Every structure is written in C-alpha cells, then in structure tokens.
Amino acid sequence: MKIHKFFAWLALAIGLIYFFVPLIAVFEFSLRMRRGVYSFDAYQSVFSDIQFRETFGFSMLMALLTIVFGMLLVVPTAYWVRLRVPQVRPLIEFITLMPLVIPAIVIVFGYLRLYNSSSWLPFTGSIQGTNALLVLSYMTLSLPYMYRSVDTAMRAIDVRTLTEAAEILGARWTTIMFRCIFPNVMSGVLSGAFITFAIVMGEFTMAALLNRPAFGPYLQLVGANKAYEPSALAIIAFAITWLSMGLLQLVSRFSKMAPSRP
Amino acid sequence: MSTASPSLIDRKTVVDWLGIAPFMIFALMFLIVPTLYLVSGAFFTPDGAFTFKNIGDLFQPSILSAYWISLRVSVASAIGGALIGFFLAWAIVLGGLPSWIRSGLLTFSGVASNFAGVPLAFAFLATLGRTGLVTILMRDWFGFNLYSTGFNILSFFGLTITYMFFQIPLMVLILTPALDGMKKEWREASEILGASTWQYWRMVALPILWPSLMGTTLLLFANAFGAIATAYALTGSSLNIVPILLYAQIRGDVLHNANLGYALALGMIVITGISNVVYILLRMRAERWQK
Numbered sequence: 001m002k003i004h005k006f007f008a009w010l011a012l013a014i015g016l017i018y019f020f021v022p023l024i025a026v027f028e029f030s031l032r033m034r035r036g037v038y039s040f041d042a043y044q045s046v047f048s049d050i051q052f053r054e055t056f057g058f059s060m061l062m063a064l065l066t067i068v069f070g071m072l073l074v075v076p077t078a079y080w081v082r083l084r085v086p087q088v089r090p091l092i093e094f095i096t097l098m099p100l101v102i103p104a105i106v107i108v109f110g111y112l113r114l115y116n117s118s119s120w121l122p123f124t125g126s127i128q129g130t131n132a133l134l135v136l137s138y139m140t141l142s143l144p145y146m147y148r149s150v151d152t153a154m155r156a157i158d159v160r161t162l163t164e165a166a167e168i169l170g171a172r173w174t175t176i177m178f179r180c181i182f183p184n185v186m187s188g189v190l191s192g193a194f195i196t197f198a199i200v201m202g203e204f205t206m207a208a209l210l211n212r213p214a215f216g217p218y219l220q221l222v223g224a225n226k227a228y229e230p231s232a233l234a235i236i237a238f239a240i241t242w243l244s245m246g247l248l249q250l251v252s253r254f255s256k257m258a259p260s261r262p
Numbered sequence: 263m264s265t266a267s268p269s270l271i272d273r274k275t276v277v278d279w280l281g282i283a284p285f286m287i288f289a290l291m292f293l294i295v296p297t298l299y300l301v302s303g304a305f306f307t308p309d310g311a312f313t314f315k316n317i318g319d320l321f322q323p324s325i326l327s328a329y330w331i332s333l334r335v336s337v338a339s340a341i342g343g344a345l346i347g348f349f350l351a352w353a354i355v356l357g358g359l360p361s362w363i364r365s366g367l368l369t370f371s372g373v374a375s376n377f378a379g380v381p382l383a384f385a386f387l388a389t390l391g392r393t394g395l396v397t398i399l400m401r402d403w404f405g406f407n408l409y410s411t412g413f414n415i416l417s418f419f420g421l422t423i424t425y426m427f428f429q430i431p432l433m434v435l436i437l438t439p440a441l442d443g444m445k446k447e448w449r450e451a452s453e454i455l456g457a458s459t460w461q462y463w464r465m466v467a468l469p470i471l472w473p474s475l476m477g478t479t480l481l482l483f484a485n486a487f488g489a490i491a492t493a494y495a496l497t498g499s500s501l502n503i504v505p506i507l508l509y510a511q512i513r514g515d516v517l518h519n520a521n522l523g524y525a526l527a528l529g530m531i532v533i534t535g536i537s538n539v540v541y542i543l544l545r546m547r548a549e550r551w552q553k
C-alpha cells in the first residue's frame with residue numbers, strides 16, 4: 001500500500017507545482033517594478049490609473065445587470081417548467097447548454113451581423129443599445145451556470161406544494177414568485193450570481209468585439225503596452241475569481257445546513 | 263380536472279406555454295437565430311445565391327493551417343489536462359490522502375477552472391516568458407537557457423501548457439464524482455477472485471470509467487477550441503489559431519469575403535458541436551454505472 005500512497009502524493013505534488021508556480025511567478029513579477037527591491041509600485045500604478053477604475057466599474061455594473069436580468073429570466077422559467085410544463089424540460093436544458101457548445105466569438109459574430117446599425121433591430125446603433133446587447137450576451141454566456149444552479153436549488157423544494165399553499169392563502173403570482181420562490185432558491189440564485197460575476201469580470205471577446213470599455217479589453221490593452229502592471233492585474237483578477245468562488249462555496253455549504261422544506 | 267371543457271384545457275395550455283415564452287424569445291433572439299444566421303450565411307454568396315464555394319474555400323492553406331494548429335493545441339491540452347487531472351482526481355479519491363486535501367483541491371479547482379482569459383496569459387508570461395521566473399531560475403541555478411532550446415511561450419507548446427492550467431482543474435471537477443461512484447465491492451470482488459491491482463484497473467475500473475474519461479476529454483477539447491482571450495493576450499496575432507483568425511475577420515474582413523467568415527464560424531460550430539454530442543452520448547453511457 002505504500003507505493004500507492006507515494007503515487008498519490010506525487011500526483012498532488014505535480015498538480016500543486018502546476019497550479020502554484022505560475023501564481024508565484026506572476027506575483028513575484030508584479031513586485032519587480034522598482035529596480036533592485038520588491039515593491040508594490042505596480043499595484044499603485046494600476047490603482048491610480050483612471051482607466052482601471054472606469055473599466056472595472058463598468059464591468060461591475062454589467063455583471064450586476066447580467067445577474068439581475070438573468071435571474072429574472074431564469075428563475076421564473078425554471079419554476080414554470082417544473083410546475084406546469086415538465087415535458088419541455090429536456091428542450092430547455094438543451095438550450096441552456098448551447099452556450100457551452102457554440103463559442104462566444106461565434107455568438108457575438110452573429111449579433112454583429114444581425115443587430116448592426118442598419119438592421120431591423122439596431123442594437124449597436126447607440127451606446128445604450130450596445131450596452132444592452134452586452135448585458136444580453138453575458139446573460140447568454142452565463143445561462144448554463146445560472147440555470148443549473150437555480151434548477152438544482154429548486155429540486156430541493158416542493159414547488160407545487162409551495163405554490164398551492166400560497167394560492168390558498170390568496171397570494172397573487174408576483175407574491176408567489178418574489179416572496180415564496182425566490183427566497184427558497186436563494187442559495188441557487190447566489191451561486192449562479194457569483195459564478196456569473198467571475199465570468200463577466202474577466203470576459204474579453206464580447207466586450208472587445210462590441211467595442212465597450214470593459215475590464216477584459218482593458219487587461220489586454222495593458223498587457224500589450226506595459227511591463228509590470230499586467231502581473232499586478234493578473235493577481236487582482238485572480239483575487240476576484242477566488243473571492244467569487246469562495247463565496248459560492250460558503251453559500252452552498254450554508255444551504256446544505258439549513259434546507260427549507262414547505 | 264377531468265370535467266374541464268375543451269376550451270378551458272386550451273386556455274390552460276396556452277397559459278402554460280406563455281410562461282416559457284420570455285425564455286424562448288430570449289433564446290431565439292440571442293442564441294439560436296444569430297447562430298443560424300451565420301450557419302446559413304456560410305452557404306450563400308454575398309449576392310444571395312446558394313453556393314458551396316465558401317465551404318470549399320475553407321480548404322485553402324492559410325485557413326487549413328489555422329484549423330490544424332487549433333486542433334493540435336486543443337487535442338494536446340485536452341489529453342495533457344485529462345491525464346494530470348485524472349491522476350489528481352485519483353489521488354484525492356482513492357489515494358488515501360487526508361480529507362482536507364480533497365476539499366482544498368476541489369475548491370481550488372473551482373477557482374482555477376474559471377481563471378482563464380487574459381490574466382492567465384499574464385501569469386504564464388511571468389513564468390515562462392523570456393524574463394519569466396522559471397526561465398530565469400533555470401538559467402541562474404542550472405545554467406540552462408530554456409530559450410536556446412527553441413522553446414517559446416508564444417508557440418504551440420507554450421499555448422498548450424497555458425491552456426492546461428484550466429483544463430486540469432476542470433478534469434478534476436468532473437472526474438471526482440465519477441471516481442466516487444466506483445463501488446468498493448467491485449474492488450473487493452476482484453481481489454477475492456485473485457485479481458492484481460493492474461488486472462482490476464484494466465478489466466474492471468477502466469472499462470467502467472472510460473466513457474467518463476473520453477467524454478470529459480472531449481469536453482476539454484471543445485473548451486480549448488473555442489477559447490480566444492488567453493491566446494490573443496499571449497501571442498497577439500502571431501499564432502494563427504481559428505478563433506484569432508475569426509476575430510481578425512470580424513474586426514477587419516481579412517479574408518475579403520464576409521461569407522467565408524461565416525463558413526469559418528460554421529467550421530468551429532461543427533467541431534465543438536460534434537465533440538459535445540459525443541460527450542453527451544458517452545456521459546449517458548457512463549451514468550448507467552453511477553446510479
């Protein structure tokens with residue numbers, strides 16, 4: 001049994017080297033801006049860059065809008081499918097998985113041809129329209145994750161009984177939706193929200209091709225023009241991903257401890 | 263309910279379907295129609311006549327070579343990621359490591375599989391670039407000049423290594439449940455029948471696992487094939503992979519034929535589509551054993 005354990009540790013060591021060496025390297029590189037000594041100059045330079053703040057804020061806003069509108073679309077749909085039209089479940093699930101099959105660059109290519117300023121629905125004709133299209137494209141990208149997490153949370157509650165109970169008590173459908181269903185699938189909503197946040201913050205393709213000043217294209221621009229700032233930005237981006245995923249873990253752990261049953 | 267009149271049933275059906283209408287409209291407008299538009303555009307000339315010429319034009323050397331590099335990078339990073347990911351998943355499930363290592367690695371995998379795009383390129387440039395940490399340490403400690411061996415991070419090999427950073431954790435995440443599903447009884451039964459560890463793996467474990475293994479490898483392949491941000495930030499446009507070619511085409515019609523651009527997109531959809539369909543089929547096969 002000893003050799004078996006040795007290989008397990010070996011596999012772990014290889015994995016850890018693969019994961020941590022690039023992170024250590026990029027961190028070390030980000031500290032090298034001042035000659036001869038380690039310093040946080042690169043971070044200072046990043047944080048004082050007005051473009052950093054603007055693009056970061058823009059992407060945050062886009063992520064927030066994506067989460068709000070995505071959930072307003074996904075939660076009622078998942079609810080309705082479970083309650084009234086279970087026969088279309090396979091179809092809906094298939095559609096939600098499509099963004100994993102069709103590369104993002106292909107989807108946005110289609111948008112640019114279909115919704116350009118001379119088309120029947122000129123999304124890209126104005127800045128507001130393009131921003132709306134960007135949010136819609138992020139909703140598409142995060143659809144697999146949002147739907148999956150909400151649907152999983154919905155499996156744990158008895159949608160039918162909850163709805164019937166609420167109807168007997170005279171609740172309107174808005175009350176049922178926002179006071180019964182949403183709070184009960186909150187763990188799913190939050191998991192979906194965190195993963196969406198992580199995806200949107202670093203997304204490059206959609207924002208670059210729609211010409212919006214988001215964080216992803218900014219990262220690329222800095223990478224092409226500066227030496228040490230990209231490493232500092234990589235560390236910041238990694239921290240954002242780590243934070244969203246950490247919160248996701250926390251949420252799923254808490255939801256396991258306190259299952260809500262009608 | 264059975265006493266309801268036909269018209270009432272109809273009304274209920276209409277309401278039922280209206281409930282999923284917003285989702286369907288969204289999916290049609292922002293997922294299905296844009297894709298179909300490109301797919302159908304691939305079969306027409308700019309003047310609107312039906313043609314297979316665009317598909318035929320894909321087989322010119324510059325486009326073929328883009329597909330070829332893309333395929334090689336995707337296959338290599340998928341297989342490399344699958345191998346290392348498999349051993350890691352094996353180590354945390356069956357290797358007898360402490361349980362905190364398992365939960366730690368799974369959490370980290372969740373993060374690392376989402377850490378792609380532009381920042382990942384920066385991380386590997388700082389590691390294996392010309393002034394990267396590993397490059398410099400190898401030179402200073404062992405007197406070994408990585409770049410004199412012809413290695414370049416802006417190459418097929420460099421891109422493969424970089425992609426594996428998100429491929430390995432994805433494999434770990436998907437394969438861990440599959441390995442958890444391996445029943446202890448199978449192992450015990452084969453040991454009682456006198457099988458060696460090697461025989462158990464070759465004749466019991468791997469035949470059960472191979473649909474999961476193959477399927478996940480295909481998923482990794484599709485994952486790498488559609489990725490653009492990492493490659494673009496890493497190599498600019500010096501490495502001619504399909505997504506970067508398509509990006510350049512969208513930006514400035516480098517192929518001088520809009521409909522050829524559609525065909526390029528169609529080629530990507532076909533490749534990722536096939537690998538995903540096979541993945542789903544293999545997954546259904548794998549789930550038979552995991553009930």
